[in-house]
Amino acid sequence: MEKTAFDARYQEYLAAIEDYLNSLFAEKPHWADLYEAMRYSVLSGGKRLRPVMTLEFARLCGLDWHKAVPVGCALELVHTYSLIHDDLPCMDDDDLRRGKPTNHKVYGETLAVLAGDALQPAAYRLILTAPGLTDAQRADCALILANASGPDGMVAGQVLDTLHHPSAQDELTEVHHLKTGAMIAGACMLGVGAAGGSEAARKAAEDYGYQLGLAFQIRDDMLDVIGNADEFGKPIGSDKDEGKVTYVDLLGLDDCGKLVHELTEQAVSAVSDLDRDGFLTALAESLTERTK
Amino acid sequence: MEKTAFDARYQEYLAAIEDYLNSLFAEKPHWADLYEAMRYSVLSGGKRLRPVMTLEFARLCGLDWHKAVPVGCALELVHTYSLIHDDLPCMDDDDLRRGKPTNHKVYGETLAVLAGDALQPAAYRLILTAPGLTDAQRADCALILANASGPDGMVAGQVLDTLHHPSAQDELTEVHHLKTGAMIAGACMLGVGAAGGSEAARKAAEDYGYQLGLAFQIRDDMLDVIGNADEFGKPIGSDKDEGKVTYVDLLGLDDCGKLVHELTEQAVSAVSDLDRDGFLTALAESLTERTK
Numbered sequence: 150m151e152k153t154a155f156d157a158r159y160q161e162y163l164a165a166i167e168d169y170l171n172s173l174f175a176e177k178p179h180w181a182d183l184y185e186a187m188r189y190s191v192l193s194g195g196k197r198l199r200p201v202m203t204l205e206f207a208r209l210c211g212l213d214w215h216k217a218v219p220v221g222c223a224l225e226l227v228h229t230y231s232l233i234h235d236d237l238p239c240m241d242d243d244d245l246r247r248g249k250p251t252n253h254k255v256y257g258e259t260l261a262v263l264a265g266d267a268l269q270p271a272a273y274r275l276i277l278t279a280p281g282l283t284d285a286q287r288a289d290c291a292l293i294l295a296n297a298s299g300p301d302g303m304v305a306g307q308v309l310d311t312l313h314h315p316s317a318q319d320e321l322t323e324v325h326h327l328k329t330g331a332m333i334a335g336a337c338m339l340g341v342g343a344a345g346g347s348e349a350a351r352k353a354a355e356d357y358g359y360q361l362g363l364a365f366q367i368r369d370d371m372l373d374v375i376g377n378a379d380e381f382g383k384p385i386g387s388d389k390d391e392g393k394v395t396y397v398d399l400l401g402l403d404d405c406g407k408l409v410h411e412l413t414e415q416a417v418s419a420v421s422d423l424d425r426d427g428f429l430t431a432l433a434e435s436l437t438e439r440t441k
Numbered sequence: 442m443e444k445t446a447f448d449a450r451y452q453e454y455l456a457a458i459e460d461y462l463n464s465l466f467a468e469k470p471h472w473a474d475l476y477e478a479m480r481y482s483v484l485s486g487g488k489r490l491r492p493v494m495t496l497e498f499a500r501l502c503g504l505d506w507h508k509a510v511p512v513g514c515a516l517e518l519v520h521t522y523s524l525i526h527d528d529l530p531c532m533d534d535d536d537l538r539r540g541k542p543t544n545h546k547v548y549g550e551t552l553a554v555l556a557g558d559a560l561q562p563a564a565y566r567l568i569l570t571a572p573g574l575t576d577a578q579r580a581d582c583a584l585i586l587a588n589a590s591g592p593d594g595m596v597a598g599q600v601l602d603t604l605h606h607p608s609a610q611d612e613l614t615e616v617h618h619l620k621t622g623a624m625i626a627g628a629c630m631l632g633v634g635a636a637g638g639s640e641a642a643r644k645a646a647e648d649y650g651y652q653l654g655l656a657f658q659i660r661d662d663m664l665d666v667i668g669n670a671d672e673f674g675k676p677i678g679s680d681k682d683e684g685k686v687t688y689v690d691l692l693g694l695d696d697c698g699k700l701v702h703e704l705t706e707q708a709v710s711a712v713s714d715l716d717r718d719g720f721l722t723a724l725a726e727s728l729t730e731r732t733k
Contacts, residue, residue: 179615180597182604187592234558239550258531259603262554263596266526269561270591277584284577291583292569299562300479304555305472311551312474323471 150427155435158428162201162214167192169218170225173271186256186264187271190229193247196441198365199336200225201432206340206354209423210347217343219279220290223272224336227298230268231307231332233261240311241391245384269298282343289342297335303328316394325366326359333365334358349422356419361433364412368439370395371405380441413437442719447727450720454493454506459484461510462517465563478548478556479563482521485539488733490657491628492517493724498632498646501715502639509635511571512582515564516628519590522560523599523624525553532603533683537676561590574635581634589627595620608686617658618651625657626650641714648711653725656704660731662687663697672733705729 170191174184200221207217236243236251237258243251253261276290296302306328309315315324337354340346346354372381373388374397388395396405417430424430462483466476492513499509528535528543529550535543545553568583588594598620601607607616629646632638664673665680666689680687688697709722716722 174592178593178597179605180592180600183592183597183600230558234554237554239554260600262526262529262531263600263603266522266557266561267592267596269558270587270594270596273565273583273587274591277580277587284575284580288569288576288580288583291565291580295562295565295569299566300466300472300475300559301470302562304559304562305470305475308472308475308552308555311555313471 150431152431154426155428155431158205159201159432162204163197165204165215165218166197166200166222166225169222173222173226173275182256182260183264183267186252186260187268189255190233190246190252190264191226191268193249195247197225198436199228199333202333202336202358202429203340203343205428205432206337206346206350206423207344208340209425209429210341210344210350212340212344213281216279216281217340219275220282220339220343221336223275223290224294224297224332224339226268226272226275227294227303228332230265230272231298231303233265233268235307237261240307243387248379279343283345286343286345289345290339293335293338293342297331297338301327302331302335306331310393314392314394318396318399321394321396321399322363325363329366330359330362333362353420353423357416357429357433360412360416360419361436364409364416364433365436367396367405367409367412368436370397371402371409372440373397374402376440409437442723444723446718447720447723450497451493451724454496455489457496457507457510458489458492458514458517461514465514465518465567474548474552475556475559478544478552479560481547482525482538482544482556483518483560485541487539489517490728491520491625494625494628494650494721495632495635497720497724498629498638498642498715499636500632501717501721502633502636502642504632504636505573508571508573509632511567512574512631512635513628515567515582516586516589516624516631518560518564518567519586519595520624522557522564523590523595525557525560527599529553532599535679540671571635575637578635578637581637582631585627585630585634589623589630593619594623594627598623602685606684606686610688610691613686613688613691614655617655621658622651622654625654645712645715649708649721649725652704652708652711653728656701656708656725657728659688659697659701659704660728662689663694663701664732665689666694668732701729 174188203221204214204217208214233252235241244254273291277287306324309324315321334355337358341351341354376385378385413433416433420429466479495513496506496509500506525544527533565583569579598616601616607613626647629650633643633646668677670677705725708725712721
């Protein structure tokens with residue numbers, strides 16, 4: 150796919166996603182402080198990689214992709230809650246996220262915990278009231294999200310990462326598979342689920358997401374060494390400061406770069422039957438050289 | 442309903458609930474510590490009031506109540522996560538819950554936050570894979586849970602309670618409505634939703650739950666003054682120690698007692714058409730004199 154065509158579609162998806170997210174929690178109930186804390190993190194930018202994947206898979210499976218926006222954004226809310234909680238003092242204790250003060254630095258720990266807590270049911274509400282989907286599609290999507298983010302997905306990965314000090318390569322791979330892979334694979338599968346796509350498409354989405362999730366995380370480890378703090382949005386070297394063993398420690402930068410490319414090829418190969426005009430391929434390849 | 446018949450049915454429900462909860466997170470994955478922390482709080486007893494209500498409303502709406510067990514227990518998981526997070530140092534900072542050390546006292550803050558986080562998707566997973574329900578019933582139940590526990594339900598109440606220092610009676614009522622009422626009403630509505638019951642039954646369940654939720658919370662305020670710490674499972678006077686204004690401060694014990702009875706009568710009246718053999722009435726009345 151031509152870069153201009155890729156960029157145009159990405160921007161079209163991104164605009165729809167930002168518009169939709171911006172419409173959430175805009176009212177002012179008595180507890181407007183909760184809404185404000187939720188909005189602060191939900192609207193703090195980011196690439197919106199996950200919902201973009203949801204929209205493209207939905208489109209490829211024959212759905213008007215606009216109908217998948219609430220579903221993709223639901224996963225983005227869950228991703229956002231996980232970032233808020235990951236940054237807490239009792240977790241990674243980070244002050245900066247995407248170049249801005251973390252949620253608890255702005256709103257305090259109490260509200261940060263609660264904003265994260267509220268984003269989870271808010272996400273399911275978006276899926277379960279998504280216009281134009283059947284009950285079966287809604288139920289399917291809600292289950293995909295629950296599996297991706299639950300005690301055998303993202304949270305399991307976070308437990309291993311934070312408390313188990315993974316150091317061998319298979320341990321790191323398991324952490325990334327659960328913590329990052331499950332949610333990226335979930336985002337892809339949500340598009341298939343929203344569209345009522347085939348089992349083959351679901352399997353392709355899952356494989357694409359998991360391979361890309363691992364590549365994404367290894368690239369993250371690399372950026373923690375070679376990145377630019379302003380662009381990356383957080384301090385360089387924080388993994389080392391936190392005593393974390395990364396892929397770069399185990400393989401070195403060069404082999405990490407090669408592995409990112411290999412995983413990206415595998416991801417692309419998984420969707421070869423589905424990726425008719427090459428958006429998923431271009432997306433995967435764009436991530437190999439990302440700097441933020 | 443005769444007390445022995447009431448007790449027998451309550452015990453039958455309770456046994457099914459405990460059996461089901463006991464079957465959860467029993468495997469030993471690499472992240473068995475997460476499972477253990479989740480189980481610690483999920484299995485720490487309690488009256489299981491909420492899932493009992495789910496089962497009775499499901500039965501009254503014509504469902505084999507056994508099919509509603511996963512749905513009722515899902516709400517109990519969400520209730521449990523809220524207790525774990527409420528007890529955290531950055532919330533109420535409590536050391537004891539139901540007479541046992543709180544989750545973070547046993548497992549540390551990091552794992553307590555994550556165990557709470559994981560219980561939410563785990564709850565949706567139970568609903569969305571509940572055997573014997575249609576997709577429409579599953580989607581309906583998942584939405585009821587999301588509404589009850591979300592940023593316009595339980596978490597909103599927790600924000601007001603923890604951060605807004607409610608002191609006038611209408612402020613306290615709003616807190617209890619959101620923090621306690623929404624989840625008890627949600628438990629009742631889940632039974633109707635699982636059974637595919639009528640709109641009238643759903644409205645009755647909602648009213649019953651909200652009235653009873655408020656009565657429950659006022660009784661809680663009373664027990665914080667007149668209770669027995671061993672029976673109540675937490676220190677007496679903790680509301681005062683935390684500087685919280687309660688219904689007892691505003692109305693005095695006698696008028697609180699009267700209000701509990703009035704609200705209970707209203708709850709009973711809301712289900713007069715539905716409560717064929719009087720279980721809901723007996724349940725409501727049993728709560729007015731509870732000591733734990």
